[in-house]
Amino acid sequence: MVDRWSRVWFWFLFLLPFELTLEQRFQPLTSPTERAALLQLRGSLGIRSKEWPRKPDPCLMWIGITCHNGSVVGINISRFRRTRIGRRNPKFVVDALANFTFLQSFNASNFMLPGPIPFWLGLRIPSLTLLDLRSCSITGSIPSTLGSLTNLTALFLSDNNLTGLVPDTLGQLSALSVLDLSRNSLTGAMPASLALLVNLASLDMSANFLAGPIPAGIGALNKLQYLNLSDNGLTSLPSELGGLSSLVDLDLTKNLLRGGVPPDLRGLRSLQKMMLGNNMLDGTLPGNLFTTLLQLQSVVLRQNNFSGSLPVGLWSLPRLTFIDVSANNFSGLLPNSSSSFRMNATAAVLNISDNMFYGGLTPLLRRFSFIDLSNNYFEGRVLNFLHKASLDSNCLQNTTNQRKTTECASFYAQRGLIFDNFGHPNAQKPAEATSSRKNGKTKIILAGVFGALGLIALLLLLLVPLVMCRKSGNSSQRGNGVGPAPAGASPSQTGVSVNFSNVGDSFTYHQLLQATGDFSDSNLIKHGHSGDLYNGILESGIPVIIKRIDMRSAKKDAYVLELDFFNKVSHQRFVPLLGHCLENENEKFLVYKYMPNGDLSNSLFYKKTTSDDGTLQSLDWITRLKIATGAAEALSYLHHECIPPFVHRDIQASSILLDDKYEVRLGSLSEVCVQEGDTHQSKISRFLRLPQSSEQSSSGRQSTSTCAYDVFCFGKVLLELVTGKLGISAASDGEVREWLDQILPNIAMYEKELVTKIIDPSLVLDEDFLEEVWAIAIVARSCLNPRASRRPPMRYILKALENPLKVVREEHAGSARLRATSSRGSWNAALFGSWRQSSSDVTLIPATSGTKVEGPSSLKHSGTTGSQSQGSFHNVGDISSSRRRHSRDIFPEPSGSNDVERLEQE
Numbered sequence: 007m008v009d010r011w012s013r014v015w016f017w018f019l020f021l022l023p024f025e026l027t028l029e030q031r032f033q034p035l036t037s038p039t040e041r042a043a044l045l046q047l048r049g050s051l052g053i054r055s056k057e058w059p060r061k062p063d064p065c066l067m068w069i070g071i072t073c074h075n076g077s078v079v080g081i082n083i084s085r086f087r088r089t090r091i092g093r094r095n096p097k098f099v100v101d102a103l104a105n106f107t108f109l110q111s112f113n114a115s116n117f118m119l120p121g122p123i124p125f126w127l128g129l130r131i132p133s134l135t136l137l138d139l140r141s142c143s144i145t146g147s148i149p150s151t152l153g154s155l156t157n158l159t160a161l162f163l164s165d166n167n168l169t170g171l172v173p174d175t176l177g178q179l180s181a182l183s184v185l186d187l188s189r190n191s192l193t194g195a196m197p198a199s200l201a202l203l204v205n206l207a208s209l210d211m212s213a214n215f216l217a218g219p220i221p222a223g224i225g226a227l228n229k230l231q232y233l234n235l236s237d238n239g240l241t242s243l244p245s246e247l248g249g250l251s252s253l254v255d256l257d258l259t260k261n262l263l264r265g266g267v268p269p270d271l272r273g274l275r276s277l278q279k280m281m282l283g284n285n286m287l288d289g290t291l292p293g294n295l296f297t298t299l300l301q302l303q304s305v306v307l308r309q310n311n312f313s314g315s316l317p318v319g320l321w322s323l324p325r326l327t328f329i330d331v332s333a334n335n336f337s338g339l340l341p342n343s344s345s346s347f348r349m350n351a352t353a354a355v356l357n358i359s360d361n362m363f364y365g366g367l368t369p370l371l372r373r374f375s376f377i378d379l380s381n382n383y384f385e386g387r388v389l390n391f392l393h394k395a396s397l398d399s400n401c402l403q404n405t406t407n408q409r410k411t412t413e414c415a416s417f418y419a420q421r422g423l424i425f426d427n428f429g430h431p432n433a434q435k436p437a438e439a440t441s442s443r444k445n446g447k448t449k450i451i452l453a454g455v456f457g458a459l460g461l462i463a464l465l466l467l468l469l470v471p472l473v474m475c476r477k478s479g480n481s482s483q484r485g486n487g488v489g490p491a492p493a494g495a496s497p498s499q500t501g502v503s504v505n506f507s508n509v510g511d512s513f514t515y516h517q518l519l520q521a522t523g524d525f526s527d528s529n530l531i532k533h534g535h536s537g538d539l540y541n542g543i544l545e546s547g548i549p550v551i552i553k554r555i556d557m558r559s560a561k562k563d564a565y566v567l568e569l570d571f572f573n574k575v576s577h578q579r580f581v582p583l584l585g586h587c588l589e590n591e592n593e594k595f596l597v598y599k600y601m602p603n604g605d606l607s608n609s610l611f612y613k614k615t616t617s618d619d620g621t622l623q624s625l626d627w628i629t630r631l632k633i634a635t636g637a638a639e640a641l642s643y644l645h646h647e648c649i650p651p652f653v654h655r656d657i658q659a660s661s662i663l664l665d666d667k668y669e670v671r672l673g674s675l676s677e678v679c680v681q682e683g684d685t686h687q688s689k690i691s692r693f694l695r696l697p698q699s700s701e702q703s704s705s706g707r708q709s710t711s712t713c714a715y716d717v718f719c720f721g722k723v724l725l726e727l728v729t730g731k732l733g734i735s736a737a738s739d740g741e742v743r744e745w746l747d748q749i750l751p752n753i754a755m756y757e758k759e760l761v762t763k764i765i766d767p768s769l770v771l772d773e774d775f776l777e778e779v780w781a782i783a784i785v786a787r788s789c790l791n792p793r794a795s796r797r798p799p800m801r802y803i804l805k806a807l808e809n810p811l812k813v814v815r816e817e818h819a820g821s822a823r824l825r826a827t828s829s830r831g832s833w834n835a836a837l838f839g840s841w842r843q844s845s846s847d848v849t850l851i852p853a854t855s856g857t858k859v860e861g862p863s864s865l866k867h868s869g870t871t872g873s874q875s876q877g878s879f880h881n882v883g884d885i886s887s888s889r890r891r892h893s894r895d896i897f898p899e900p901s902g903s904n905d906v907e908r909l910e911q912e
Contacts, residue, residue, distance in 0.1 A: 035065045036076030043105035044071070044078070050099040051117075052092015053083065070113075078106050082113040084138070093547040097121050098144065104130035111136035115162065118547075122146030128154045140186070141165040143666070148187075153178040160184040164210065167666055168192055172211070177202040188234065189213040189667060191629075196240075201226050208232040212257065213667070215628050216240060220258075225249035236260050236281065239628060243287070248273035257281040259306065260808075262774075267291055272298045283308040283330065284808060290314030296323060304328040308357070309808065312336055316358075321370065330357040332378065333805075339365040358382065359396065364417070367392065367402075383409070383417050385426050403429035509572045510597065511585035518552055518587055518595055520545065525554060536564060536676035541600075549600035550584060557592050565594045568676050575648065579640035581663050581671040601671055603664035606633060606723070607732055610659070611768075624768040627775050629668050630727040634782065635807045636670025637662050641720060642800040644678070645713045651681040655710050657719035658735035659726055682711040714794035717803070721789025725749060728783050730766025746790065753783045758814075774811070781810035 035041050041064065048058045057069045065073035072080030081103075088096060098121035103112065109131050119142040128151030135157050144166040152161070153175025159182060168190040176185070177199025185206060192214040200209070201223025207230060217239040224230075225246025233250070234257040241262050247253075248270030256274065259281050266289035267282070274280075278301050288311035296302065296319035305320065308330045315338030316331065340363065356374040359381050366386035371377055377395035385401040398407040401414035403426070408414075411428065418425035521542035522529045531539040537555035544550055555565050565586075572583045587595035603609045611624050625633075637657075644652040654661075654677070661674035722735040722742065734745050752760045761780045765771070771779060785806050791797045806813050 033065060033073060033076045034063045035073060035078070039105050040078050043102040044068070046102040047081075047100065050097075050102065051083065052088035052096070053086055054089050057083075057086055072111075074108070077108045079108050080111040080113075081106075081109065082111070083117050084113050084115045086117055088118065088547060093543070098123065098142075100124065100127075103127070106131065108133055110134060111138075113138040114142055115140040116142070118143050120145065123149050123152075125149045125151055128152040131155070132157065134158055135181075136160045138162040139166070144168060147171070148173055148176075148192075150175045152176065155179065156181065158182055159205075162186045164188040164190070166190055170194075172197050172216075174199045176200065179203060180205065182206055184208045186210045187214070191215060191667070193217070195219070196221050196235075198223055200224060203227065204229065206230055210234040211238070213237040215626075220244055220247070222246040228252060231255070231276075233257070243268065243282075245270040247271060250274060252276055254301075255279045258285070260284040263287055265289070267295065269295060271295060274299060276301055278302060278325075279304045281306045283310070285310050286809065286811065288312060291317050293317050294319065296320045300324065302326055305330070307331045307334065309333040309805075314338070327354045329355065331361070332357045333360040335362060337362040337364070339363070340368045340370055342368050342370065362417075364401075364421075364423070371395070383414060385414065385418075385428075387429065401425065401428065509569050509586065510583050513585050513587045513595070513597055515587055515589055515595075517545065518542065518597070521550065522552060534674075536568075536674075537596075542597075551598045551600055553596045553598070555594040555596070557594060564676055565596060568596065568678070571652075571675055571678050575644075575652070577640065577643050579636060579643065579670055579672055580675065581673040598673070599671075601663040601673075602666040603668060605660045605673070606662040606664065606726075607659035607736075609664055609668075610726070610730065610732060624730065624766065625668075627769055627771060627779065631778065631782065631807065631810070632668060633662065633664065633670055634724060634727055635804070637672060637720065637723065638800060638804040638807050640670060640672040641716055642804045645681075645716070645800045651713055652678050653681050653711050653713055654678055654716050654719075657716050657723060659723060659732060660736065662723065679711055681713055712794065713799065714797050717789050717797040717800060718794070720800070720803070721786045721797075724782055724786035724789065728761075728766065728779055728786065729764050730768060750787060750790070753787045755784065755814075777814060778810045781813035782807070784813055785810070 035044075044058070044064050045060070047053075048060075058064070058071075059067060062068070064071045064078070065076070070080075070082035070084075070086075071078060072082075096118045098119040100112075100114075100119075101124070103109065104126065110133055112131075112134065113136065115138045119139065122145055123139070128149060132155065134155050137152075137155070137158060138160070140162045141164070144163070146168065147170030148163065148168055150173040152158075153173065155161075156178065158179050161176075161179070161182060161184070164186045165188070168187070170192065171194040172187065172192055174197045176182075177197060179185075180202065182203050183205055185200075185203070185208070188210045189212065192211070194216065195218035196211065196216055198221045200206075201221060203209075204227065206227050209224075209227075209230060209232070212234045213236070215238065216235070219242040220235065220240055222244040223246070224233075225244065225248065227250060229252055230250050231252050231254045233253060233255070236257045237260040239262050240258070241264060243258070243263050243265065245268035247256075248268060250256075251273060253274050254276055256277060256279065260283075263282070263285035265287065267287060269292035272292070272295055275298055277299055280299075280302060281304070283306045287307075290313055291307075294317070296317055300323065302323050303325050305326065305328065309332070311334065312331070313335040316336060318341060320326070320329070321341055336358065354374040355376045356371070357378040359378045361382055363379070364383040364385065367379075367384055367389050369389070371389065372391055377392065379400065380396045380398040382400050384397075385403075387403045388397065388405055397405055399409055401409055401417075408428070415425045415427070519525065521544050522540045525540055529541045531541060531551070533539075534553065537553040540552045540554060542550045542552045565588075569583075569586065572580075581601065582599040583596065584599055585597045587597070609625065610630075641654060641657070644654060654672070654675070656674040656677045658674075661672065663671045663673045665671055719735060722737075722745075725745070726732055726734050729749060731745070734742065737745065749764050752763045754760045758777065758780045761783050762776070764783075765776075765779055769775075769779070785803060788798055789803065
């Protein structure tokens with residue numbers, strides 16, 4: 007929808023000159039004042055003579071200048087390139103605009119204008135109808151004087167570095183049709199005055215740091231067609247939104263919205279896209295919500311706390327092609343297909359994974375081309391047309407990767423239903439099972455004897471080859487899905503073939519010399535472990551970072567492996583590689599995109615440009631959490647979406663790079679390698695209690711080529727974000743132990759107040775933010791489990807960071823509830839499985855006052871403080887089961903209560 011509005015305004019700007027007659031368009035500029043102003047603007051902005059030559063008449067020959075009756079009415083310098091001199095010190099200097107009395111449009115999108123918007127801009131050009139300053143690197147706040155541009159119909163300020171509040175005076179722009187403030191760093195609440203923009207058709211304030219409720223008055227904007235407030239901190243969903251009868255696209259994803267969905271939203275009769283994912287909405291969906299939304303094409307409700315069944319009206323919407331309600335608590339049966347379900351099956355997508363749907367699969371699914379039903383409780387046979395559907399972790403017959411029989415049976419029994427026992431012919435009803443239990447005792451005893459003999463034989467068969475493998479020092483690799491990659495712990499493997507044409511441009515050595523001033527010391531950023539890093543500016547004016555690799559001192563061919571990584575992996579969370587220079591034998595060069603905010607180690611605390619006393623400012627909590635989530639996304643991609651998994655091996659604050667929006671672009675990729683060993687083999691090794699190198703170090707440094715090592719390092723970064731103590735992630739093993747001895751005793755599951763002793767004093771926190779910091783501290787401690795196999799995987803950590811309040815609130819709801827929840831809560835169980843185990847480990851965590859820390863054999867108060875009244879454990883058996891589950895809480899989905907009992911018996 008954003009693209010659609012962009013195209014509309016592009017054609018508006020393109021056709022604007024053609025609305026004038028030929029006589030009007032080709033009249034020469036008659037005002038000497040305006041001609042002098044154009045020349046002044048040409049000089050202050052460094053516009054090249056190619057676009058604006060000095061001698062010919064501007065109205066006749068200058069690109070982007072539109073005139074009417076001999077006066078300038080439009081200036082368009084979008085995507086212009088500055089002169090060489092202009093690129094050296096670009097500034098937002100447009101004072102000459104004040105001399106254009108009849109100026110109607112000014113478009114400088116994608117033209118560098120670093121600096122604040124001039125205060126006078128809204129006062130001196132009252133005739134302005136279009137102001138487009140997208141992607142101009144603007145800083146500072148939005149001046150309140152823009153509210154004086156009462157003729158303005160379109161205001162674009164997106165993709166800049168604007169900070170501060172959204173001024174109330176924007177409500178005075180009564181003619182405004184498009185307002186785009188997205189992808190900035192604006193804070194505070196949305197002004198209620200926006201409800202006065204009665205002609206507004208498009209409002210985009212996404213990807214900022216806005217907080218508080220959505221103003222109820224927005225419901226009065228009955229011309230609004232596009233509303234995007236995603237990726238903020240908004241907290242409530244007003245029922246008045248239902249009054250937006252013209253709304254076509256609604257996007258409120260990635261906020262902090264709480265409560266239920268108002269039934270009044272059924273008033274959105276023109277709505278085509280409903281995007282409410284990644285919030286904290288709960289309750290059941292109104293049964294009549296979808297009865298009037300007949301134009302709806304996409305529904306996204308993923309990662310909320312919704313419960314109950316999906317309204318039947320959802321399935322009968324005639325235009326619906328995309329449904330994503332994953333990661334909720336939805337339950338119930340799928341409806342049977344009938345003539346009332348008129349959904350168009352063309353490219354239709356259905357994702358209801360990570361819920362509690364049950365019962366049999368129905369022909370309704372035939373209407374979808376892409377289906378994800380994983381992590382539910384569906385039973386029965388798989389329909390023959392479901393060839394490409396994701397069906398993992400259900401209770402289906404004749405299908406791999408399904409849940410345990412006990413888990414399925416327990417789920418159905420709790421609802422008074424009979425489980426089909428995976429279609430086994432001896433499936434019994436509860437009464438029949440009771441009556442036949444005595445008759446089956448003999449069979450069970452005989453089966454146990456023969457089973458034990460068979461198990462001993464199997465162990466002998468497995469033990470011999472494993473011992474032989476350990477002696478020979480060989481380890482197998484996992485399946486290859488992304489092509490050849492360095493194996494094991496050695497990132498300098500030779501013989502890797504890379505198609506260099508696929509990894510950026512090829513630069514000449516002369517170009518890089520020119521860009522860095524002959525690699526002068528003034529452009530040197532630091533001496534990295536894989537090469538020296540320099541600031542540079544290409545001839546085109548693009549700032550870059552250049553890594554200079556000395557082949558005589560660096561690991562041989564390490565740069566090839568890094569290029570190979572970029573050749574295989576493409577993800578927005580990694581620093582973009584722009585190109586390379588490989589023409590010199592003794593030196594190689596890699597060219598990366600410049601990150602305006604450097605790395606986390608030098609951005610967590612920074613000197614404010616408006617401060618003259620030299621005091622340091624610090625990143626607010628929302629930005630810190632955003633950075634943590636971005637880094638987790640990058641690691642989750644490496645660990646869980648790459649086959650075989652990649653290990654970063656150098657996660658620390660200096661490797662987390664930040665762009666101009668403080669979005670994470672993970673760097674330091676020269677150490678990335680494939681995870682060592684084979685997952686199946688390692689599980690067998692643990693089963694046989696064979697020693698593992700990854701279990702031998704609390705810091706994980708004896709086995710750095712495992713995903714668990716990245717998790718440990720990430721936990722240290724989280725502690726830096728919480729405490730503000732830079733240096734933890736880059737410290738030595740001894741220093742890390744000292745840090746943890748000081749910090750970890752203050753991270754307690756049931757005493758939130760303790761964490762205030764270690765929180766960065768520069769953070770200003772309200773109660774909700776304090777609870778989030780507490781939750782992230784708990785996540786960090788679970789990452790720092792001394793046992794590598796008991797650290798949660800990154801995909802669970804990512805889910806916890808995306809919704810940190812769930813971490814502490816779900817755990818406090820009680821361990822019985824935690825065991826009985828759907829697999830949607832698996833990340834929570836995984837984190838707390840790790841938490842309970844790490845809490846009982848006294849090697850790194852000394853006892854504190856009020857905390858009873860006992861030895862490994864003691865289970866009563868492990869991980870708690872004092873009495874159990876505040877804890878989620880109801881008896882010693884619950885704690886024992888969590889202690890004995892080991893890594894089953896971490897790598898697979900968490901078990902149900904029956905599985906816990908079975909594991910206790912094991």
